[in-house]
Amino acid sequence: MKENIDLFTNLLEKKYGVWNRNKALFGTTPYGKVASDLSISSSQFSKLLYGTATEGMYERTLNNINRLIERQSIEKAYEETQLVINKSKTAYRKRIYFFSILFLGIGLITSYLFDFNHFAFKLSDYEKHPLKSYFYPESSMFFDSPFIYNNAISENCPCSGFEGKWKLSESFKLPLPGMKKPGLYYQAKSADMIIRCSNLFDSYIDKGHGMMGYEHLKSEIWIDTKQEPLVPQYFNPSSKVFTESFKQLNFESDPRFKKIADLAAFNVNMFKIHGDSITRNAELTGRLAIDVNKKLAKKYNIDIGYIVKNVLGDLIKASCKTTFNPFCNPNDLSEGISKISFDCVYTINEENLGLNEGYPYTKSYLFKDQVFSDYLPCECEDN
Known part of the structure; x- marks a missing residue:
């Protein structure tokens, strides 16, 4: 103690x-x-x-x-x-102002030439990880990699084996509070996450046991047009688990569900490795609703701005349990096979908005591209 x-x-x-x-x-x-x-x-x-x-x-x-x-x-x-x-020379400031005005003008002209719907489609079609160029540039000639250098692999065990690209293994969905009637749902569709070892935590975590995960998450908001109650068909409030009927829901194929908006978000994750266990904490950097169906939102009296800021804004504060680490020896990690799962509970501050202590969900990541896949001089450590 x-x-x-x-x-x-x-x-x-x-x-x-x-x-x-x-x-x-x-x-x-x-x-x-x-x-x-x-x-x-x-x-x-x-x-x-x-x-x-x-x-x-x-x-x-x-x-x-x-x-x-x-x-x-x-x-x-x-x-x-x-x-x-701010301490830059006045001449440079003027130059910046000039080019800012120039590019603003070009932007206004471009906006005039291309209609808004086309622009919105480009946003929703955003496939690349925002930080990809900083980790995986097209040319390495003038590039300083953020990943661990080869001569520092052993002193950064075991996290050096986890560095690389991870993706959301399975989509998951959650009911959303925030309006007075049931039927609003969140669905996480995909996520691209780049993990690297970090020395930011050396003051309280042993070297090689702290990792940062930079996650680009794409998700959606759906409405059940029949607004069927969540309980008891989809959620058991006594056992705090979703029913099989909820798990079988397919928003895309069921005509009674309509998509209201696409969402793009960026999360910063902090992972701590403790031998055979891993803890995860995350913080939202920003979330953007795009391709919003305003007519549908108005029809069902849904304030998308409120949902994004106050309801989904708390999703990142979800409480996740420390999970078992099956890769205590990082040499056991394999691309396309290795997976880490976190069991979490989603709540909304103290108000909870009818969540009855929260909704459970599992967020799983699959190893997609390992930076250092050769043998690592690392051994499994006890907690």
Whole structure:
């Protein structure tokens, strides 16, 4: 328990500053504000601080602090970049302004020449991973790879074996709250994820055990035009599981279901390898609804903006269990065969909007393209 308390307070000091016990502050931040940032109550914060919290509470809260630290680092890097740009010479600024105006004009002309529907189709036809060129460029002549170099493979065991392209193994669907009638559904169709080892977590995760996954996710929103109730036909509220009828639903082939919108999203995943187990945490970078059927949305009184921001916005906060790692020895990984699955529960903050403690779903990733597929000098480690 003392180890949990020390890790908890050390991470808080890293985020906020030195712990002042007498004034109940971390740096200049009072306990109440810290608890609010972590989305927990003051009583829960006290339990974590003084060692009366459960292991699960520590695990969830430590993950939240790590995400805050990661976000702070990204924001700091962005601010420093903006500072450099703002200090550029006036001549360069004028040149930038000139070309900005020029390209804006070209954009307006292009928009005039090509109708909106054509433009929307191009957005929905977005197939490439947004960061593909940074990991898999057409030419490597002037390229610094973000993947582990060959001479550092062994010191980055076991994560060096996981580097490469992963994809969503199976599509999954979920009911969506957010309107007063049933029948709205989310369907994850495909995902392309690039995983690389990361040293961002070396302060609290052993080297070679932390990974970042950059995920481009494509999904859809569907409406059941008959708006049949979810319970009891599709969901058992007692056992908290979906029925076989729900699993057999096929939105594309059943004429009573109509697609309202396509969705494109980008997630940043953090994976931690603990021998024969893996934990996953994720944060949404952005989500865009495209090809929205406005007539259908209006007919069924569906606010797509609200759904994207407030309902789907919380999907990334889903609680996922630590999963078994069948590739404790990364040499067991194989392209097109190896799969990692995470059992999760989807909830909506404290309101929950009728979710009855949440809906279960499984998100599985299949290894598509391994960066280093030769023998790795890695061995299976105990937890």
